[in-house]
Amino acid sequence: MKVGYFPGCSLHATAKELDLSLKAVAASLGVELEEIRDWSCCGASSAHATNHLLSIALSARNLALAEAQGLTQVMAPCAACFSRLATARHEMAHDEGQAQLVRPMLARPFKNAVEVQNVVALLQGLAGEIKARATPLAGLKVACYYGCLLVRPPEIAQFDDPEDPTSMEQVVAATGATAVRWSRRLDCCGAGFSISRVGSVVRLGRAILEDAKAAGAQAVVVACPMCHSNLDLRQAAMEARGASLGLPILFLTQLVGLALKVPRESLGLERHFVSAAGVLEALAAPAPEQRPAPRG
């Protein structure tokens, strides 16, 4: 299986471990990731906060490049990239006025024929394969955290139920880990305010992680670099305001990698601020016979 790959800036920087683990997992599952040549910014954050046209044109350019490369599908692991690419695809298809403005800016043919996918959808499609090849992560309890952009807005994301998604839980189930039931899977993490309004990010993040911990999670699984940095990088600040949390934040690809016994050093697990060592040790030990606490 060949899938177009749009890494975006995060995967070359703060979320390098997502890039590493994704490539390792893809290789293990026989998925060929073909990177879009000469890809540029997706238009997230600065562009779409200041100039809507520019933000659409940037993403449309990347889609046009993918088209030129003969790809029919592009997977963007970063939830913001996914959202921007999907928004461009949606707007170019449904807003003819906008499309007419954008087309000349692309300076290349554009049929809008490339489908945009996120990393959860890719892994969900491979759940059967993962399950068949996984060494079950028995006894590990994780909280799946979707954040905002994976499923919303529904008409653009076209992915899962926006109010009660289950795709991440399906992937977690395939790894043999247990997804706990909790209430704040779709809450806001503070997203782009990680630097400008740390106080809000800490307040929001603390509420999320406290709920995940109360539900019995040993780790939180995410599929968005921004969710990851807000919950991981700011966890120390959250703990300064109350009880300690100590919840490692794992990318879904890392969890799948662990289940597939991909060499740990290729998963970038050491790159997190909150150490995953405790969870990994527990995995190494034989899983204790324990029923998940009934909740909900």
Place this chain on the structure above:
Amino acid sequence: MSRIGVLVCHCGENIGRTVDCAKVAHALGELPGVAHAADYKYMCSDPGQLLIKQAIAEKKLDGVVVAACSPRMHEKTFRRACASAGMNSFLCEMANIREHCSWIHEDRERATEKAIALARAIVEKVKRNQPLSPIHIPIERRALVIGGGIAGIQAALDVADGGGQVVLVEKEPSIGGHMSQLSETFPTLDCSQCILTPRMVEAYQHPNIKLLAYSEVESVSGYIGNFEVKVRRKARGVDETRCNGCGECQKACPSKKIPSEFEQGLGKRTAIYVPFPQAVPNIPVIDRANCALFKGRAKGAKKQACGLCKDACGRQAVDFDQQDSFVTEKVGAIVVATGYQLYTIGKAQPSEKLKGYGEYGYGKIPDVIDGLQFERLASASGPTGGKILRPSDGKEPKKIVFLQCIGSRDPAKGIEYCSKICCMYVAKHTMLYRHKVHDGKAYVFYMDVRAGGKGYEEFARRAIEEEGAIYLRGRVSKLERAGEKIKVYGFDTLSGRPMVIDAEMVVLATAMRPQPGIETLAQKLSVSYDGHGFINEAHPKLRPVETNTAGVFVAGACQAPRDIPDSVSMASGAASKVLGLFSHEELERDPTVAVVDEAGCAGCFHCERVCPYGAVERKDVKNREGVVLKVVASVNKGVCQGCGTCQATCPSKKVELQGFTDEQMFAVISAL
């Protein structure tokens, strides 16, 4: 040469303003075959009609063209006028120079030209018109009522009391419908079962009503006055003629923990069961999916896994081998009253992608319930004996939050419409709650309070002003289980503030949707339905209880969300339409139906395939010895709606619509 009279109407200023009516009359008068032409201010008035009658008598007319409004408005008026002057009414036609001309044009000169052309075309048609006489069809004075809720019961009783015979079909084991589940009804708070059960019994005992409970309509054929309906009588597993409703079988049944549909899952029932104590008929039914014996049979067990109910029955009424049976009923009219279901959160939705309101945790948080479940909790005959208790721990909730418009008025969830009853029943719920739990607090999140109806606004205000319900205008973003409480995250748009309420129970006022399977039933009856599955009425204002199929009527919530008073009025309306139909000896129908020229018909049956009403039948043409020479098409005049599709399809032009023959229509076109 024809002697046709042309009468041009000014319709006050409506036509006269844009069309020079005198000029039209003059121009038409010049046409060959036109013996008389005149114009008048109001042709439909008594003096106007008199002009027509006088012209017919004096000028010995053999055809009349009235150039006026749409034939949908006044064709009957003018045809009656002609008939009273001794002319066959089908020799009178209208040329529409109002809707098709004066109302839509501005240029007087050109509009006048167009009016002349339109009238000229109709003159050419009338020249070729043949006298026709109405078709007479016998009427079976028996009605089928589909659905035994309050609407169906009311319609059945009204028809039966009016002297008609009724077959009442109900798919559940008992009649009563959703109304039998309700505790008290708005706006008077009278006990639902107290007012409903006498009607249920009356319907059961009425000499003119034949009740077929636990039955479904399998197929429908025929036409107004002469329907033939096949009804599937589902196997109860209990012989209705033997059972006396003693209930011993239920006591004996070992499967006692099946969630009761009647109690909305809040109570339990046995596998052989009567849905509720006042069920009509009071005859149990075996739920084969949950009965130990049938489960055993399904697995192929040789030995009978159970049989305690049969042993307990003193009248040998339990019959495990009973099969579905079919009865065929001949009826003249049909009333559809299949009612509603509630929007099912977390299950199948109008939009396939959505489970719908997963953020409210319905089905996951046990103390989040829907409106019908609250009705059962508040009902004296309910699973808690009328005490408001939480399903999770049986404690009395001191704080309940009610959420309105769950599903309704939400295009994103596939339902744009207002479910109409929720504002009122939520107001009622807050009152019932406060009457039972004096120190309880009731919060309501609403979009608008829609209390249109007699005594409704007063009732809703009473909930707020006298009974202390706290109304918050806004939506709830999610419900979160927090220990024993449910955190309700909402927004009060009037104060502009987010709200978090620690509720002990949450009640969702979910949308009303038509019953599952309504589309299949509608197709069997050839009635149309809207995108949501609600049955379409023939006209939203003027024909609210008729459907587009003659002889099929509609009542209650299967047409749109309706409360009890509305459903009952509709049912009585439908019943009076049925009785009106039954008051005729025979049915008179317009003769504009298709007729086959049997001598020329080649029997290709293209017409049979294209007929949308199934009116084309096959007929054997025999010689004197009774030998079949050929099979030809034949049109059932009772079923034919005169659409003309067969005429357009026939390769040999041997089927023609009376009054609209090819010759007539080509003459019209050439004259334009």
